[in-house]
Amino acid sequence: MTSGDNRLQRAERRALQREDEKYLGLPLNLGPDPRSIAAHVRHVARLFSQPSVESPCAEVMAHLGELYSRTVPKAQVACRRGCASCCTQMVSVTAPEALWVAATIRRRAQSVEKMRAADAQTHGLTMDERLKSHIVCPLLVEDACSIYAARPLGCRGFVSVDLNACLATFVGGAAPNIPMPASYTDILYAVRMLLYAALRIKGLKDAAYELNAAVLAALAVDDPEARWLEGEDIFAGVPVTGGVPPHFDLAISQLAAHVAPTV
Numbered sequence: 658m659t660s661g662d663n664r665l666q667r668a669e670r671r672a673l674q675r676e677d678e679k680y681l682g683l684p685l686n687l688g689p690d691p692r693s694i695a696a697h698v699r700h701v702a703r704l705f706s707q708p709s710v711e712s713p714c715a716e717v718m719a720h721l722g723e724l725y726s727r728t729v730p731k732a733q734v735a736c737r738r739g740c741a742s743c744c745t746q747m748v749s750v751t752a753p754e755a756l757w758v759a760a761t762i763r764r765r766a767q768s769v770e771k772m773r774a775a776d777a778q779t780h781g782l783t784m785d786e787r788l789k790s791h792i793v794c795p796l797l798v799e800d801a802c803s804i805y806a807a808r809p810l811g812c813r814g815f816v817s818v819d820l821n822a823c824l825a826t827f828v829g830g831a832a833p834n835i836p837m838p839a840s841y842t843d844i845l846y847a848v849r850m851l852l853y854a855a856l857r858i859k860g861l862k863d864a865a866y867e868l869n870a871a872v873l874a875a876l877a878v879d880d881p882e883a884r885w886l887e888g889e890d891i892f893a894g895v896p897v898t899g900g901v902p903p904h905f906d907l908a909i910s911q912l913a914a915h916v917a918p919t920v
């Protein structure tokens with residue numbers, strides 16, 4: 658430790674980084690041993706600060722997406738390629754997710770046009786209004802996600818064990834009652850918690866936005882990611898999609914406070 662504060666010295670941080678490597682390629686350990694979670698928070702916080710990397714946000718989200726996929730059990734979910742009725746819901750994204758999607762479609766004129774057209778219909782709708790509107794995500798092409806590698810965590814983590822329940826809700830208009838395996842939702846929450854904790858450690862905004870509006874805001878400016886990482890609020894004016902529940906918020910803050918001195 659340094660004498661004036663509780664931050665680790667450079668050599669101690671390097672040693673910890675080497676120790677962290679043991680956990681980064683493994684599934685997330687949600688048991689009582691906190692080292693796996695702390696290692697991933699440190700890693701994600703470090704990824705946000707890589708000056709030489711073209712898109713730190715893409716690296717962060719790719720890491721977390723792979724971590725989620727590696728950790729969920731290979732349970733029998735009903736989700737299959739070509740089954741996309743759920744891609745009519747409002748998708749909530751953090752800034753790094755929106756920035757990665759924007760970078761992915763920036764040079765795809767047709768995708769950008771479709772996103773503008775969809776936003777004209779969806780802007781300002783509540784989650785419930787959006788569900789009832791049945792407006793299809795503009796990124797869905799031939800019943801497949803056209804940004805599959807960069808799809809948001811919420812899309813990755815939305816799974817169901819009952820196709821009929823999905824069809825009843827997303828096609829038939831019934832009240833949502835989608836049976837999701839608890840193991841999947843627990844892991845999705847844990848991965849989101851890592852992201853939020855790392856954002857807080859780096860002093861980056863952790864708001865969540867509606868996907869279409871957030872992506873268009875990122876596409877509207879040059880160098881959106883660099884500007885956002887430098888603290889410019891390029892998403893000002895984009896509707897936020899609800900805050901973090903208080904108990905979750907407290908857990909994220911405690912995790913960030915625990916890990917911050919070691920980054």
Ligand code: SF4
Nearest residue numbers: 744794796797802812
């Ligand atoms: S981003 Fe991809 S997975 Fe998510 S709603 Fe749109 S098409 Fe579906």
